[in-house]
Amino acid sequence: MKRASRRAALTILAACALGGGAAVGLLPSYWLFLATGVLITAVALLSLGLVAGRTGMIALCQMSFAGVGAWTVGYMNIWQVPGGLLLWILIGGLAAVPLGIAIGLPALRLRGINLAIVTLSFAAAFDTVLATITFPGQTSFQSVPRPALIDSDPGYFLFVLAAYALVAVGLAFLTRTRLGAAWLAIRHSERAAAAHGVSVPMAKLSAFGISAFIAGISGGLLAGFLGTLVSENFSLMQSLVLYAVATMAGAHLAEGAIIGGILITLFPELLRRLDLAQDIGNVIFAIGAVQALAAGEAIAESLRRLGRRLRGGASAAPAAAAAVRDGGLPASPAGPRPPPDGAGPPVLAIRGLSVRYGAVVALDGVDLSVPQAAVVGLIGPNGAGKSTFIDAVTGFLETYEGEVALENRPLEGVAAHRRAQRGVRRSWQTTRIAPELTVGDYLTLAAGGLDEAERDRILAWLDCPAAEMPVAQVDAGTRRLLDVAGVVAARPAVALLDEPAAGQSYDQTLRLAARIAEIPALFGSSVLLVEHDMDLVRAACAQVTVLDFGRVIAAGPPAEVLEDPAVKTAYLGVAEPAGGHAAAEAAS
Numbered sequence: 001m002k003r004a005s006r007r008a009a010l011t012i013l014a015a016c017a018l019g020g021g022a023a024v025g026l027l028p029s030y031w032l033f034l035a036t037g038v039l040i041t042a043v044a045l046l047s048l049g050l051v052a053g054r055t056g057m058i059a060l061c062q063m064s065f066a067g068v069g070a071w072t073v074g075y076m077n078i079w080q081v082p083g084g085l086l087l088w089i090l091i092g093g094l095a096a097v098p099l100g101i102a103i104g105l106p107a108l109r110l111r112g113i114n115l116a117i118v119t120l121s122f123a124a125a126f127d128t129v130l131a132t133i134t135f136p137g138q139t140s141f142q143s144v145p146r147p148a149l150i151d152s153d154p155g156y157f158l159f160v161l162a163a164y165a166l167v168a169v170g171l172a173f174l175t176r177t178r179l180g181a182a183w184l185a186i187r188h189s190e191r192a193a194a195a196h197g198v199s200v201p202m203a204k205l206s207a208f209g210i211s212a213f214i215a216g217i218s219g220g221l222l223a224g225f226l227g228t229l230v231s232e233n234f235s236l237m238q239s240l241v242l243y244a245v246a247t248m249a250g251a252h253l254a255e256g257a258i259i260g261g262i263l264i265t266l267f268p269e270l271l272r273r274l275d276l277a278q279d280i281g282n283v284i285f286a287i288g289a290v291q292a293l294a295a296g297e298a299i300a301e302s303l304r305r306l307g308r309r310l311r312g313g314a315s316a317a318p319a320a321a322a323a324v325r326d327g328g329l330p331a332s333p334a335g336p337r338p339p340p341d342g343a344g345p346p347v348l349a350i351r352g353l354s355v356r357y358g359a360v361v362a363l364d365g366v367d368l369s370v371p372q373a374a375v376v377g378l379i380g381p382n383g384a385g386k387s388t389f390i391d392a393v394t395g396f397l398e399t400y401e402g403e404v405a406l407e408n409r410p411l412e413g414v415a416a417h418r419r420a421q422r423g424v425r426r427s428w429q430t431t432r433i434a435p436e437l438t439v440g441d442y443l444t445l446a447a448g449g450l451d452e453a454e455r456d457r458i459l460a461w462l463d464c465p466a467a468e469m470p471v472a473q474v475d476a477g478t479r480r481l482l483d484v485a486g487v488v489a490a491r492p493a494v495a496l497l498d499e500p501a502a503g504q505s506y507d508q509t510l511r512l513a514a515r516i517a518e519i520p521a522l523f524g525s526s527v528l529l530v531e532h533d534m535d536l537v538r539a540a541c542a543q544v545t546v547l548d549f550g551r552v553i554a555a556g557p558p559a560e561v562l563e564d565p566a567v568k569t570a571y572l573g574v575a576e577p578a579g580g581h582a583a584a585e586a587a588s
């Protein structure tokens with residue numbers, strides 16, 4: 001992914017150099033003044049693009065963070081704090097961080113409209129505070145001085161352009177890291193992110209903290225731009241306009257922030273020249289935001305899609321290179337595990353696991369062990385309790401009775417993301433991969449610092465598309481394979497796979513069975529496989545446990561267990577007449 005980040009960074013830098021040079025060379029000073037305003041707004045939009053566009057949290061108080069940055073710069077000017085504007089702007093950004101984290105705390109529990117109300121209330125409270133105080137220097141007309149080098153309008157324009165480029169490039173790199181992938185994953189499914197070992201609270205708070213820092217920087221830049229500020233610059237209405245335009249333009253993308261900056265800065269100018277009311281602009285921004293939400297695509301995203309089409313971008317998912325597949329995967333660094341002779345301690349040991357959903361007993365005193373280097377099947381008819389079993393073991397149920405131990409260490413009281421970090425990884429019955437990620441980003445999310453060669457080998461081994469392919473372009477069946485790739489790439493102690501063959505053809509299922517059987521040797525992971533496809537179970541599993549109505553009704557080698565009359569009855573739902581074959585057929 002480093003290559004992709006470098007490419008994005010170079011594109012941003014080249015566009016800034018070209019656009020900046022052209023602006024300074026061609027624009028008259030008033031338009032250069034407006035262009036500086038566009039860039040400062042673009043920085044504020046980038047901050048919102050991170051928290052709302054990437055992480056999916058509604059933040060309606062972004063201009064309050066900018067206000068903190070601006071206020072800090074004004075205050076340091078009044079008190080003649082040494083260091084000058086550049087340092088003051090940085091300190092202004094840092095001053096907004098604690099506030100950002102404080103606002104982020106409710107986001108740990110709230111989502112959607114509730115979080116919107118909390119952030120809106122904060123912006124309203126900030127409005128009230130600003131109305132009762134004056135900005136430092138506002139009454140004494142003490143303008144924020146700029147260093148001589150950037151004192152001129154072109155000089156300050158280039159300074160702001162450099163700040164925008166720095167923020168945009170920084171975000172381009174950050175969003176390709178595991179943390180960046182975690183932000184996108186959280187937006188899609190917090191549970192799925194936790195299953196990859198991501199601490200959802202930390203990821204959310206980091207998004208709010210970094211976002212507030214960038215917003216604070218934009219406020220400081222504005223202080224240097226205008227010299228003196230008034231509270232209206234950071235009002236609740238400004239925050240709402242910023243949110244609407246960020247949604248409409250796609251502020252999570254560098255060019256989306258510029259488009260948004262142009263809209264916010266130039267639209268009022270246009271209305272003024274046409275002698276129209278400024279409120280018209282806000283209405284149009286609100287309609288634009290609703291339109292973007294309805295279409296599921298912001299302006300910058302549409303432009304990127306158009307660009308891909310014009311370049312004739314590939315629409316089919318290319319498979320990862322066959323040459324890499326032929327190279328094979330290195331065996332587990334954990335070394336060959338002992339055969340599952342039952343002598344060594346099991347990797348995963350479950351004793352007396354019971355789960356109730358109100359009156360429904362989903363699991364009733366289930367005992368199950370997954371030996372080292374083994375692939376164990378967990379089967380049973382619909383509603384038998386298989387997914388509940390995985391939820392309990394991986395820490396996604398609030399409460400359960402019984403004991404779950406990983407390599408002899410009890411997991412009771414351990415949160416889901418910590419269980420994942422300790423080596424209990426899972427896939428989901430329906431895929432939960434964030435479509436905004438690329439295939440490679442997804443493996444980075446799942447396995448952290450995976451080197452690119454190993455990542456590509458894992459993708460090829462499971463017939464997954466190449467790392468650069470956006471997940472949105474990967475078909476549903478292949479996403480199931482990607483789910484498995486994500487789980488095993490982390491080389492967990494035990495991988496719990498929930499119906500990985502769903503959506504696969506018969507041939508693909510058999511190929512997947514062979515791959516699953518290879519997991520212990522290649523990744524050092526034991527596997528608990530939940531499946532309805534008995535061909536897959538027979539081909540991949542050495543042992544099978546059968547659940548029915550939350551109880552274990554049989555356990556042993558698949559050939560024996562699938563012939564067990566109680567198992568046949570469970571699958572048919574009626575008593576099996578002696579010697580009947582219907583149940584066996586139903587089970588297979």
Ligand SMILES: Nc1ncnc2c1ncn2[C@@H]1O[C@H](COP(=O)(O)OP(=O)(O)OP(=O)(O)O)[C@@H](O)[C@H]1O
Binds near residue numbers: 357361383387
């Ligand atoms: N959140 C829930 N609230 C109430 N009951 C639930 C909940 N989740 C599952 N159940 C019930 O618990 C029982 C076990 O469900 P579970 O999904 O674990 O079965 P399963 O074996 O995974 O089924 P399937 O093969 O259809 O996925 C079922 O009776 C189901 O209706």
